[in-house]
Amino acid sequence: MAKKKINYKYRINDYSKSSKLETQGLFDTDFKESNMSPIDTFFEKTTELNKLIADPDDFPGQLPGLILLGYVSAVESYFRKIIRKLILIDTASKRKCEKHSLTYGAAIIYDSEMLPEAMLENSSFAGSENIEKSLKNFLGITKGDYSSDLNGALDQFSKVCQLRHCSVHRFGRLGSNNAIALGLEDNKEYLEKPLKIGFNTLQEIFLVCNNIVKEINNFLFEKILDRNVSEELYGWKWDLRKDKNEFIKYYNLFASEKNPPRQAPSLKKAYEQFRKIFGDQI
Amino acid sequence: MRAEMNELIDQKEFEERADYSDSEDLKKWNVDNEYFQAIQNKLIQKGAKLIVGPRGTGKTHQMRLAYDKCLKNKKYPLAFYTSFSKYYHLEPFLFKSPNAKKIFHTWVLGKIILSCYKLVDEGEYSDIVFDDEYDFLNKKLLEEFVSQAEKGTALSQYDELITKLTINSVIKIIESLAIKLKRKKVVLFLDDAALSLTPDYMIEFFDIFRSLKTVRISPKASVYPGTPSGPRLHIGHDVEPFQAWIDIETDYYSAFMDDIIEKRSLTVKTAIPKDIIELFKYASFGVPRFFLNLLRRFLQDSGKSTQQKFNNVISEQVKLIKGEYLSLYQKMPQYKSIIETGFYLFETIVDDIAKANKNLQNEKQILIGIEDEQNISFERMMRFLIEAGLLYDKETVSHGESRKYHRYIPHFAFLMQKRAFSSGKRGFDSGSIIEFINRKQIKHPVRRSFGKLLSDEQIEHMKLDLPPCSNCGAPRLTEEQKFCHNCGHELVDKSAFEECMKLTVDDLPISDWQKRKIKEESNLKTVSDFLTMPDPGTELRKPHGIGPVRSEQIFNKVQQLVEEFLS
Numbered sequence: 001m002a003k004k005k006i007n008y009k010y011r012i013n014d015y016s017k018s019s020k021l022e023t024q025g026l027f028d029t030d031f032k033e034s035n036m037s038p039i040d041t042f043f044e045k046t047t048e049l050n051k052l053i054a055d056p057d058d059f060p061g062q063l064p065g066l067i068l069l070g071y072v073s074a075v076e077s078y079f080r081k082i083i084r085k086l087i088l089i090d091t092a093s094k095r096k097c098e099k100h101s102l103t104y105g106a107a108i109i110y111d112s113e114m115l116p117e118a119m120l121e122n123s124s125f126a127g128s129e130n131i132e133k134s135l136k137n138f139l140g141i142t143k144g145d146y147s148s149d150l151n152g153a154l155d156q157f158s159k160v161c162q163l164r165h166c167s168v169h170r171f172g173r174l175g176s177n178n179a180i181a182l183g184l185e186d187n188k189e190y191l192e193k194p195l196k197i198g199f200n201t202l203q204e205i206f207l208v209c210n211n212i213v214k215e216i217n218n219f220l221f222e223k224i225l226d227r228n229v230s231e232e233l234y235g236w237k238w239d240l241r242k243d244k245n246e247f248i249k250y251y252n253l254f255a256s257e258k259n260p261p262r263q264a265p266s267l268k269k270a271y272e273q274f275r276k277i278f279g280d281q282i
Numbered sequence: 283m284r285a286e287m288n289e290l291i292d293q294k295e296f297e298e299r300a301d302y303s304d305s306e307d308l309k310k311w312n313v314d315n316e317y318f319q320a321i322q323n324k325l326i327q328k329g330a331k332l333i334v335g336p337r338g339t340g341k342t343h344q345m346r347l348a349y350d351k352c353l354k355n356k357k358y359p360l361a362f363y364t365s366f367s368k369y370y371h372l373e374p375f376l377f378k379s380p381n382a383k384k385i386f387h388t389w390v391l392g393k394i395i396l397s398c399y400k401l402v403d404e405g406e407y408s409d410i411v412f413d414d415e416y417d418f419l420n421k422k423l424l425e426e427f428v429s430q431a432e433k434g435t436a437l438s439q440y441d442e443l444i445t446k447l448t449i450n451s452v453i454k455i456i457e458s459l460a461i462k463l464k465r466k467k468v469v470l471f472l473d474d475a476a477l478s479l480t481p482d483y484m485i486e487f488f489d490i491f492r493s494l495k496t497v498r499i500s501p502k503a504s505v506y507p508g509t510p511s512g513p514r515l516h517i518g519h520d521v522e523p524f525q526a527w528i529d530i531e532t533d534y535y536s537a538f539m540d541d542i543i544e545k546r547s548l549t550v551k552t553a554i555p556k557d558i559i560e561l562f563k564y565a566s567f568g569v570p571r572f573f574l575n576l577l578r579r580f581l582q583d584s585g586k587s588t589q590q591k592f593n594n595v596i597s598e599q600v601k602l603i604k605g606e607y608l609s610l611y612q613k614m615p616q617y618k619s620i621i622e623t624g625f626y627l628f629e630t631i632v633d634d635i636a637k638a639n640k641n642l643q644n645e646k647q648i649l650i651g652i653e654d655e656q657n658i659s660f661e662r663m664m665r666f667l668i669e670a671g672l673l674y675d676k677e678t679v680s681h682g683e684s685r686k687y688h689r690y691i692p693h694f695a696f697l698m699q700k701r702a703f704s705s706g707k708r709g710f711d712s713g714s715i716i717e718f719i720n721r722k723q724i725k726h727p728v729r730r731s732f733g734k735l736l737s738d739e740q741i742e743h744m745k746l747d748l749p750p751c752s753n754c755g756a757p758r759l760t761e762e763q764k765f766c767h768n769c770g771h772e773l774v775d776k777s778a779f780e781e782c783m784k785l786t787v788d789d790l791p792i793s794d795w796q797k798r799k800i801k802e803e804s805n806l807k808t809v810s811d812f813l814t815m816p817d818p819g820t821e822l823r824k825p826h827g828i829g830p831v832r833s834e835q836i837f838n839k840v841q842q843l844v845e846e847f848l849s
Binding site for chain 1: 379380381383384385437438440441444445759760762763764765766767768769770771772
């Protein structure tokens, strides 16, 4: 007869208490997706984060790392929203996504407005490579088209994403892969050391995240309209009265009303420049 | 007599700026004593070096001389010369482009590559071409990029250049040129590299400077005294600094200044009394540009007596230096109160030294010793005064274990204006002032703490002048703050360069009549109009009474103002 296996059992730490966590009800059902542009949604979210530290000399040491997570999450949300909306209004982007597959569950639950969001579920936007991959896969825009300003903003944002990685997965400690990504030679002495983010550095991180959103937003506005004309996806009449219904879709998607002090250029001005560049050539 | 005087004043020998003089004149005018020979050696020998001195001390002069020497003589290293005086034109990018530092980086490297082209052209090495892999670095493209960057315009068409031009490619090009031209060593003269108004660019510049140093390449940069060089460049280890600013106390100081007159063949000795020339040597405080300026102003002055002329010239000079120093806060408004308080401190130093001299019989006092307080605002304040050449930084002395005194000589023109060397006499006796200046320095300096030099109120006043949040009005918490802690909105920083472009006709250094006429009868409203209008000369001649001569004078004054503002 086989000997009955006896497992070693000994409670080395304290007992756990019963938990009643249920995820239902944790999400706000009253929430309605706003018509705000993705960039303004980003500003609205981050404006709240910017207020979390009001005294540069007095805040809990872990707080900046957590705010950083919130910030990168706001950037990721921006990407999800702008791509989703572009797939809905931009013919070239829609065509690019036609071959992507969706889960059956998403297909039966989401309405058409939100459906593209499901396609992005497996995508990450935390890091320049992830962003590049997603812009290519969903919008058909490749890195070769990026401006040097955008590349500069992406490089900086990648650094922030490495810090985020340390915060999420290593409780703030610098891992070897992060150190390699940030430049091993300059960072080797910080290996396995915890993040220590002061007020001014956190402000710099906010700026980097703001920059990436501003640069991407500007770049996509130009690039998508440029492609729309060069691939003849819409019959532009080069008269605002006739083109307004189409142009306003793009204008509303990208224009910001929440980034003071600079006022968003009016639709008329943005269209005028569009007409000047393309309309006059035709 | 007046005509002769004007002819004398118009001599090119009075040209104060090496960047406006040709190389033959520079060679002829060079004062070739041991001190300056040592500077030439430092510039040509191996190793990264910083040539240090405030404006007008001859840094450009020395660099251009060394460059010419190397250009003409194959036994010296291969040399490249480039000036970064227009760095401030790139300042607006810091406010509108996340890529500003990369643009600046490319601008610096692009200018160095253009100096390679210049050398190839000037050295008549027309058969030398860059390797194929550097086809993207063609001269025309680089010139266009540099010019566009200095105009602060959009640079998206140069993305390839910005991405591809690296420090490594510059090193490879320079080293391969040296091999082709059979020179073992290379010196890079990087002039006007103080970059003190844009700390972000300054750090970037000295990173490039440090990386350009190889076994073969020795970079040399000219900077202001007290200018920081970024956190990664270690003075003494990575780079050796040396002074181009001659110490007023050296034995050969007077003889050196005499040489300037001799070498430039200035015929001032007959027109200006000997003692006055001697006093001007000291009033110029080791800055040849000021010396030439004082001589010229004396010749132009309409004062009735020598004494009156001397006093007029000194007070004009003092006014000029003060104005230039205080103009710093237009470029760095966040330091306005620190800069202003710095001038109060300087005036107190001058007063205290002048008072100390009243009681001396056979010695003189020209030194102030200020107790070290490890206070960042005080350090910043002293740096501005040293950088502007108002204080000459002498070595630090320790008194006991914990007390350290930083010692400085204040600018002599200010001491003279305060009659610090007049032995309490009522009248003007140039001879006795010279005798006083030549006395031996008393053993100890006037010792002061910041608390004694400044009132509590003045110290209290010294803070960073940062604009509040434009959305909610909350004051900023730190200099580096980018977003308001109260309302969360992005804070707005202004480009000082763009502020300069907004200066109006009323701000120009021209007569009230000219201001009125230009405002009423032309379309020129701001400095930007003068610089961007295709033909500002014609526009300037529109007002009745402003002809070709006056319009040129006014235009030159605008250019001068911009240059001073942005340098």
